[in-house]
Amino acid sequence: MEKNMGTTDRVIRVILAIIVVALYFTNIITGTVGITLMALAGIFLITGFISFCPLYTPFGLNTCSKK
Structure with a gap:
């Protein structure tokens, strides 16, 4: 799981x-x-703590800052 939040x-x-x-x-x-x-x-707590939202993946969303 790659972080996407x-x-x-x-x-x-x-x-x-x-x-x-x-x-x-x-x-x-x-x-x-x-x-x-x-x-x-x-669900919000779990996804917030693991920094991964499964619903972001199919839509190609990523709120991580680009470094």
Whole structure:
């Protein structure tokens, strides 16, 4: 797996995941929407930590800075 996510992309994903988790545990989002958003937050955390997004590959996206 070659990294295809830049630092800004990773930080945004982790921040969004933290916000969703906080909203879920404060019961602002609940039910099916809450569970779906929690699953998405988990995916955001995983992809943010490993710096690889599988959906970027078929579209040829890469947010890593070119060095």
